[in-house]
Amino acid sequence: MSSGFYLDDIDLTKMFIDEWTECLEGLEKEILKLEVHSDDIELLNDIFRRVHSIKGGSSFVGLSGITRLSHEIEFTLDAIRKKKVSVNLELIDSLLQAVDFLNSYISHIYNKLKEYDSSGGNGAIYIEFGDEQRENSVLEGLKKALEKCENNEKEDGKEREKPGQEDAELDVLQTEEFKSKLAEEMKEQFLLESTEHVERIENQLLIQLENNGDDKDAIHEMFRSIHSIKGGIGIYLATIPHQCPYYTTLKEFSEVVHTFESLLALVRDKGVTFDKKLIDLSFEVMDYLKISMNAVASEECHDSPTADILDKVERYISNLQSVSGNSTESSAKPVRPGPAKIADIQQKSNIMQSIRVSQEKLDKMMNMISELLIAKNAFMHIASRLNLEYNLPEMSKEVKEVGAYINRISDDLQNAIMSIRMVEIKTIFQRMPRVVRDISQSTGKKMELIMEGEDTEIDKTIIEQISDPLVHLIRNAADHGIEAPEERLPKGKAETGRIVLRAYNKNKHVYIEIEDDGKGIDAESLKKKAVEKGFITETEAERMSRSQLINLIFLPGFSTAKQITEVSGRGVGMDIVKSNIEKINGNITIESAVDKGTKMIIQLPLTLAVSRGLTVEASGETYIFPLEYIVETVKISRNNIHRFNEKYFTHLRGDVIGVEWLSRIFLTGERDNEKEELNAVIISNGAEKYAIIVDKLKSEQEFVVKTLDGHLASIPGISGSTLLGNGRVVLIVNPADIIQLAQEKL
Amino acid sequence: MKGVKLMIVDDSPAIHVIIERAAIANGYEVCAHAKNGDEAVKMYESTRPDIITMDITMPVKDGLTASKEILAQNSCAKILMLSAMGDEEIVKEARDIGITHFMKKPFKGEDIVNAINNMILEETGD
Numbered sequence: 001m002s003s004g005f006y007l008d009d010i011d012l013t014k015m016f017i018d019e020w021t022e023c024l025e026g027l028e029k030e031i032l033k034l035e036v037h038s039d040d041i042e043l044l045n046d047i048f049r050r051v052h053s054i055k056g057g058s059s060f061v062g063l064s065g066i067t068r069l070s071h072e073i074e075f076t077l078d079a080i081r082k083k084k085v086s087v088n089l090e091l092i093d094s095l096l097q098a099v100d101f102l103n104s105y106i107s108h109i110y111n112k113l114k115e116y117d118s119s120g121g122n123g124a125i126y127i128e129f130g131d132e133q134r135e136n137s138v139l140e141g142l143k144k145a146l147e148k149c150e151n152n153e154k155e156d157g158k159e160r161e162k163p164g165q166e167d168a169e170l171d172v173l174q175t176e177e178f179k180s181k182l183a184e185e186m187k188e189q190f191l192l193e194s195t196e197h198v199e200r201i202e203n204q205l206l207i208q209l210e211n212n213g214d215d216k217d218a219i220h221e222m223f224r225s226i227h228s229i230k231g232g233i234g235i236y237l238a239t240i241p242h243q244c245p246y247y248t249t250l251k252e253f254s255e256v257v258h259t260f261e262s263l264l265a266l267v268r269d270k271g272v273t274f275d276k277k278l279i280d281l282s283f284e285v286m287d288y289l290k291i292s293m294n295a296v297a298s299e300e301c302h303d304s305p306t307a308d309i310l311d312k313v314e315r316y317i318s319n320l321q322s323v324s325g326n327s328t329e330s331s332a333k334p335v336r337p338g339p340a341k342i343a344d345i346q347q348k349s350n351i352m353q354s355i356r357v358s359q360e361k362l363d364k365m366m367n368m369i370s371e372l373l374i375a376k377n378a379f380m381h382i383a384s385r386l387n388l389e390y391n392l393p394e395m396s397k398e399v400k401e402v403g404a405y406i407n408r409i410s411d412d413l414q415n416a417i418m419s420i421r422m423v424e425i426k427t428i429f430q431r432m433p434r435v436v437r438d439i440s441q442s443t444g445k446k447m448e449l450i451m452e453g454e455d456t457e458i459d460k461t462i463i464e465q466i467s468d469p470l471v472h473l474i475r476n477a478a479d480h481g482i483e484a485p486e487e488r489l490p491k492g493k494a495e496t497g498r499i500v501l502r503a504y505n506k507n508k509h510v511y512i513e514i515e516d517d518g519k520g521i522d523a524e525s526l527k528k529k530a531v532e533k534g535f536i537t538e539t540e541a542e543r544m545s546r547s548q549l550i551n552l553i554f555l556p557g558f559s560t561a562k563q564i565t566e567v568s569g570r571g572v573g574m575d576i577v578k579s580n581i582e583k584i585n586g587n588i589t590i591e592s593a594v595d596k597g598t599k600m601i602i603q604l605p606l607t608l609a610v611s612r613g614l615t616v617e618a619s620g621e622t623y624i625f626p627l628e629y630i631v632e633t634v635k636i637s638r639n640n641i642h643r644f645n646e647k648y649f650t651h652l653r654g655d656v657i658g659v660e661w662l663s664r665i666f667l668t669g670e671r672d673n674e675k676e677e678l679n680a681v682i683i684s685n686g687a688e689k690y691a692i693i694v695d696k697l698k699s700e701q702e703f704v705v706k707t708l709d710g711h712l713a714s715i716p717g718i719s720g721s722t723l724l725g726n727g728r729v730v731l732i733v734n735p736a737d738i739i740q741l742a743q744e745k746l
Numbered sequence: 747m748k749g750v751k752l753m754i755v756d757d758s759p760a761i762h763v764i765i766e767r768a769a770i771a772n773g774y775e776v777c778a779h780a781k782n783g784d785e786a787v788k789m790y791e792s793t794r795p796d797i798i799t800m801d802i803t804m805p806v807k808d809g810l811t812a813s814k815e816i817l818a819q820n821s822c823a824k825i826l827m828l829s830a831m832g833d834e835e836i837v838k839e840a841r842d843i844g845i846t847h848f849m850k851k852p853f854k855g856e857d858i859v860n861a862i863n864n865m866i867l868e869e870t871g872d
Contacts, residue, residue, distance in 0.1 A: 049803050
């Protein structure tokens, strides 16, 4: 318990003291009245309110002694009010003592302030009030008196046992629970908001400022964002206990934010140009903030380079201050943004007309919709059985009608839920300018990133999955694709390289393209390298088409970078990119021309939850082919299938494509020799096509992927299972695997 | 552009000062000062503030009762309730009548401003 403290807001304290004096006046009289009118609830409430006011006010100016004392008095009054204790003389006495002490405490501060005023003091004042002994004895007396009253009650035979203490425990529990819940909410809110602000600064404002260091609006925006983060952390800090493991991290975080804010205020008020050094520093600060936020999110505390960052920012501030000492008058301008803040709020509010819903809830909903879909299919199945098996065409028609109605509702519902899950692709595109900038910095290459179709929408889960592959591809384009200026100029290209990141919708798919105008992929050197590394034999290499050669870069362990750079490439890149994209039913293809550039095209489904597929039959088994891999279905005449070296192939409109039987691939049967016309599903993995022969093409339908677990999970050629309307389980074919299996088949 | 109108309801003049200082620095307008719940209810209809900061413990009429009456006048009224240590039960009750914004004493001026900003953002999301 400290006996002294600093008061810094003198005027406010004076106002509070005036209020308290008013509150205390008459308090004594009222307490005396209590002796006779202990059940006068009006009276009790009034006394309670007065003490409560003092408590509330004292906490504002940091007079913790007063807060403590008034809290104890309030506690006692509350016990009386709730009829937990009956008032006796001793209790009233100790209450009066406590109020007396409170009175003397307050008048002591009052006198101190008066003294201070007359001495013409300025700034903070140190107040000493050392009568701890008396304070303790007063508090002790209050407690004892209260306890005695409770004991009396117990002896009186009332049924409540130790009501006061029980209540005290309950009170504490409530407070703790309340606090921790509050802290949890605060943390979530703080992290969410701060992340949004940091991302905005990093991905938008700093990039703007890099192009134009005098962009006043951007500096203002940045200041506001930082200011908001500061506010957020202030609230959050107030809700968590000091012994919290990440309290120091937060405290440091807050300090850095504050210092950085001061720097920005200086920059803004002095009209300093945002130069490269300042931008680099800002990026460093943002990185620091992100590290700290991660630490808080994961509730770990680790050493972040706070001192280092603080030092850098502070040095910058002192530089600024010394440089423009001549323009002191401008630094006297008010720091607060003033009315502009409201404009900001209102502008923001136009954009953010939304509520936040946890992903979990949406996933659950989506799952339910998927089940509905299966049930809906069952309806249609019953309808056809009623007609065919039970010969009830009328009934069948009715059921079908109801089925169609449910179908329509579930379709609408599914679309509505899907649209909720849709997120603008902007959220990941935003990260890319920073990626390109970093590479441009470290390699000295000049390049610009052009983004198109940022408002294209795509399922949230897909967004999460595509983010890392996309960063990787952008890095590749910037690091390996774009050449250094001295290489570009002789080729007749502009000094500055161009990377275009583009997203658009086509045929129920979302496409993302990454196009650069760099050196392109040299198919010949790829071929040489692949042979060297033993991925393919020389004869194989000679037989490969250009697009097949380019697709070699997706092989695990295949890196084309002559030099492994810090930024990208240890040869673990492209194969992982490809497999990550395939995991979400996507597809990646490459188009490239030497010295012209490279274009990566990623095809993604709109959503993962529901897919469309073609059901087929082979050797009595039913399978589903996902529609996105199917190019077309054709009938191939037996005469048109040729055999060479145990491989089958056919001509299809001028192309030569491989042919294989699905039953042969899954080892469930041999090719049949009877039919003249064969049903073929032409599938493609982006680079090559293959004709897969099946016995029957059945129907196109929606299906919900149910993943296979355990030992079933790794069957080659199968990606999962689904339920049909008739309740049968069918396997979903993985076309990319199928092509590979077909090629290996001898 | 319309400024945000604020009504401060508190029996402590010092709290009025703390909130008003922060509000004005941020370009808000304090359109009404009420020193108890009764005044607040009476002033609400004529001033129609966008945001009300509401103390809980006040003479004549407490914050909870006043909030109930204001919400009965206008169910969309935005109330920021200022609670102190020991007010947990009242906060619970307040949540039950639909008040969702609370600020624990002691707070700083900027805390209030941040809370008000959040409330305005939410409001326009309706």
